[in-house]
Amino acid sequence: MERMVIVIVICCPNALGLAVPFVVAKSTALSAKNGLLIKNRTAFENSRKITTLVFDKTGTLTIGKFEVSKVVSLQNGLSENELIRIASALEQNSEHPIATGILQKVKDLKIQVPATENFNAITGKGVEAIVEGKKVKVVSPGFLKENNIPFPVNFKTDAAETIVFVIIDNALAGYIALSDEIRPESAEAIQELKKNHIKSILLTGDNKNVAATVSNTLGMDSFIAEVLPHQKLEKIKDLQSNGEFVAMTGDGVNDAPALAQADIGIAVGSGSDIAAETAGIILVNSNPKDIVNLILFGKATYRKMVQNLMWATGYNVIALPLAAGVLYNQGIILSPAAGAALMSVSTIVVAINASMLKIKR
Ligand code: ADP
Ligand code: MG
Numbered sequence: 001m002e003r004m005v006i007v008i009v010i011c012c013p014n015a016l017g018l019a020v021p022f023v024v025a026k027s028t029a030l031s032a033k034n035g036l037l038i039k040n041r042t043a044f045e046n047s048r049k050i051t052t053l054v055f056d057k058t059g060t061l062t063i064g065k066f067e068v069s070k071v072v073s074l075q076n077g078l079s080e081n082e083l084i085r086i087a088s089a090l091e092q093n094s095e096h097p098i099a100t101g102i103l104q105k106v107k108d109l110k111i112q113v114p115a116t117e118n119f120n121a122i123t124g125k126g127v128e129a130i131v132e133g134k135k136v137k138v139v140s141p142g143f144l145k146e147n148n149i150p151f152p153v154n155f156k157t158d159a160a161e162t163i164v165f166v167i168i169d170n171a172l173a174g175y176i177a178l179s180d181e182i183r184p185e186s187a188e189a190i191q192e193l194k195k196n197h198i199k200s201i202l203l204t205g206d207n208k209n210v211a212a213t214v215s216n217t218l219g220m221d222s223f224i225a226e227v228l229p230h231q232k233l234e235k236i237k238d239l240q241s242n243g244e245f246v247a248m249t250g251d252g253v254n255d256a257p258a259l260a261q262a263d264i265g266i267a268v269g270s271g272s273d274i275a276a277e278t279a280g281i282i283l284v285n286s287n288p289k290d291i292v293n294l295i296l297f298g299k300a301t302y303r304k305m306v307q308n309l310m311w312a313t314g315y316n317v318i319a320l321p322l323a324a325g326v327l328y329n330q331g332i333i334l335s336p337a338a339g340a341a342l343m344s345v346s347t348i349v350v351a352i353n354a355s356m357l358k359i360k361r
Contacts, residue, residue, distance in 0.1 A: 006323040006339040015315060015346035019308035022354035024149060026303040034359050035287065036268075036294050040280030045296030047281075049245045050198055050264065053291065054236065056250035057204035057214055060098055060268050061288060064251065066101030066237045069161060070177035074152050075168075083174045085111045087138050087166050089131040093119040095253075096274065098239050099127075102138075124205045124228035124254055128166065132251040137167040142173075142226040159209045182214060189288040190218045196295065199244075203232055205254060215233045220359060232258035249283075249291060251275050297359050304357050308350050315346040 002287070024041070031038055038044045058064050071080040088106040091099035092113050106113060116129040121219060126139030137143075141163055149165075149172055159161055161177045193200050196235025202215045202307035211225035224235060234249075236258050239246045248262035259265035259278045267279035270286040283290045319342055321327075322334050334342075 002336060003323065003325050006334055006336050007320065009336065009339045009343055010316065010319045010323045010334075012343060014343060015312035015350045016309075018347060019312045019350050019354075020305050022351055023301060023308055023357060026354050026357045027297070027304075030357065030359050031294075031297060034293065034297075035283060035285040035290055036297070037269075037282040037284050038280070044294070044298055045302055046245075046260050047247065047264055047295045048302055050247045050295060052199045052201060052239055052246050053193060054201045054203050054239070054245040054246060054248045054258070054262070055288075056221075056232075056248075056252065056255050057202055057211065058180065059251035059271055060249050061186045061202070062182050062187070064097045064160065064180065064270070066097050066178040066180050067252070068101055068105035068176055069179045070157075071105075071174070072152075072177075073174040076170070078173055080174075081109060081111060084176060085165075086113065086131050086134070086136055086173075087169065087176060088353055089116045090119065090127045090129045090138050091116040092116070093129065094121060094127050097180070098162065098178060102176060109122045125250055134168050135170070137165065138176075140164065140226070157209075159214045162206050162210055163312065182217060183286075183288060185287050185289040187218050189292055190220055192218070192289070192292040192348060193295075196292070198295070201239075203227055203235060203248075203258070203311030205229075226349065229254040229257055233261050236261045247291075249288070250279075251286075264290050266294070290311060293359060300312060300360070304354060308353055311350055312346060315342070315349075319343075319346075320358065 028038065050090050071084050073080050073083045083104055084102065088102050089100045093116060114131055115302050116131050116308040119129040121127050125143045127182060128137040144165055157177055161179050163175055163177050163309045165175045190200050196214045200210055201222045202220050203225055203226055206225060208225040211223045215223035232255065236246055236248055246262045247264040247266055248258050249266040250259055253274050255273045256278045259267060259275060265279035266281045266283060267275040268286045269282055276282050281294065323339055325333060329333050
């Protein structure tokens, strides 16, 4: 009767049942406090398996706050202010950081933004609409190449600048150069990833010059420029079929398909709602360094779970036979009180171990 009672007491699987939930509770609280919003726990626990991290550029590695640095008109009789005025008409309908930059400039110049008709966003390439009876497009350099529109003669810009061309009634009317700043934490984040043997790849819809500058400045492994949203998705698939465990970080509507395809989708908090909706993890503070924290913390959390399971199992493996009386011949026998104490201790050990989980920063 006594043996039976002790075995049942020991069997009561408190520690075993609580080993993982304790760690989950602690790690959820810690990550939320540190700006990591975990929507998908499996994604978080898998973060220790990441071999390649794909970054979107604008808004992710850079601040995503474009400032107009140059406005150039290519037509006689078309002033620079007139060029940006017409471009701004289209941009008032767009949520792209380029649009915000252009609108800010127009506001600073105290120019009235005209109305548009038939607005259309050309995915990953630009925008088009009718302004004051004219067909206007504001587009990427890639769009010019695709449509065999020659670049202006003597066209030369700063390598770090994003360029958008303004086309009015099918004629190239001018261009606007914008610059964005790399987030101060980005370089450190890439270095940390290197230390942890994780490859970093830049994937952007912006032009090659800008992509190369950002990628080289940060010391990334490679870059792919002028990609359209569906190509971002294809690229993730390619990496996955090469056996990589891929995490994707992005902020834009154009990143959403890639975020969904990646093994782990990480959205930058300052980005669009669709990106946040699709991703498994959100970086509340929009800090790329948090990605490294996330990976290290994912590893630490997993280790704690394994430790706790080992503790709890070990306790049962030893205590159960003892309770059943296997060492009765040697005179070792567990009293019901000792059994109850042991059971509590095992739960306390597991709880203390879980509470020692920390985020390294
Ligand atoms: P990213 O990968 O940097 O987020 P996107 O796919 O959003 O890039 O955009 C790619 C390119 O398309 C931009 O660099 C720009 O040349 C052009 N583009 C996109 N949206 C706009 C817009 N609203 N106005 C002007 N150009 C745009
Ligand atoms: Mg972006």
